[in-house]
Amino acid sequence: MGAGRLYAAVAAGGFRRYATYRAATAAGVFTNTAFGLILVYTYLALWDVRPHLGGYDQAQAVTYVWLGQAFLAALAIGGGGVEDELMERIRTGDIAVDLYRPADLQLWWLSADAGRAMFQLLGRGVLPFLFGALFFPVYLPSDPLTWAAFLGAVPLALLVGFGIRFLVAMSAFWLLDGAGVAQMAVLAGYFCSGMLLPLNVFPGALGEVVRALPWSSLLQAPADILLGHADPLGTYVFQGAWAVALLALGRLVQSAATRRVVVQGG
């Protein structure tokens, strides 16, 4: 089997696996819609007092909320990606089996996560977004090119998200119990990706810092392309640079970690 086909099969497996959790998916759709509802009303109140806050109008702010709910599970911003399983395999030592496979560890798990993300985006993301678009004033660009540019930013967002979560998982080689690191990563993810509040609303220097961090690639960057707020090419360069940097760092840590496995005699 060619390498490309192998990873495609792993991704398809990841997709199918999450597709079997039907009740959980329905529950996720319900919960994401409920949280979106609460958030939308608080944003409407906020933009009522300050129209054009952060350069968004009300409809754009509402669209931003539902995009966030659509991306939350897909990009595992609140946790729940393949990193949990990877960490568990490192802790139990099952990772040794993965290392014996004639496949690259990082690419293998990236493929599995991509399949998972694809399902979560379709299974849990689309319905809350449609609900939002139906019942609230939303901003939907009419230019298909804008939509295409937006869709181009989504895989890049996934690469950055996975890059961060792969590093989190690798920490388990040293800490064994990576729960603390995973929890910190979730907190940083929520706050710095703009799930709690759009990053362009953050005041002053804090805003500049969070917008430069990798997490802004997850939600803020694709949202700004869709809302006509950012130049797609510049955004791609930003996301791509972070993706390359994080994945390369992950590879470095991975090789250091696998040498550790040999030392431990796994």
Added chain:
Amino acid sequence: MAEPTAVRAAGNRLVEGLRAYRLIAAMWIRSTMAYRASFVMTTAGSFFANALDFVAIVLMFSRVDALGGYALPEIAFLYGLSATSFGLADLAIGSMDRLGRRVRDGTLDTLLVRPAPVLAQVAADRFALRRLGRVTQGALVLGWALARLNVDWTPLKLLLMPVMVVSGCVIFCAVFVAGAAFQFVAQDASEVQNAFTYGGTTLLQYPPTVFAKELVRGVTFVLPLAFVNWLPALYVLGRPYPLDLPRWTAFTPPLVAVVCCALAGAVWRVGLRSYRSTGN
């Protein structure tokens, strides 16, 4: 004289349940304390995870002076009350959302054969003392709000404060129990109850004027979360309730809490009776 016997039986069962709960919770606390550093870190994590919500509100107020007509100390008051009463409920029985997993993998059967009420066992299952982080965070915000608010305190308002926190905690507990009962049927749909528990407490952190009338009506008359803090807190703040309910409704939370418990208990019994073991 059938009634006193029935009452005594119910009382015995309650004492028995509380005893089982205490023993199981104490066991989990001992096991938590075996890894003290981990306990300190996860408690801090729980504290900061919730603090971020409040940081987001503070960031909003760096750009505006009022949200839904409420100033920051007023919203902090709502936030503190909601977070504290929910935090206490979450600490007490927040692990009940594990029930779905137990139904799925069949380990619920172990609890059924033990000579202790199932509800008490499920409620104390994996008792997580680290959730004190959430309670602490809520209480700190509440303290800050009380220091910054200009309220004309009357004895009645002072009395309402602890009543509100306790009733709110009990109402949230009832939601947890009802949610767990739903998992007998839905098994791996435990996330649905997050919408009502975590979602509910998030909702109550903002003033009702922010939300649409239908939503406020829903959480007043259908799922009575408004009695956790909105109704009594708006009385303390001297604000009218958005649905024009009479002022005395601010004092009904204990009553609502009792009714919620009775309903949740009934739903729980129905759920437990409908349980079919996966049979392993």
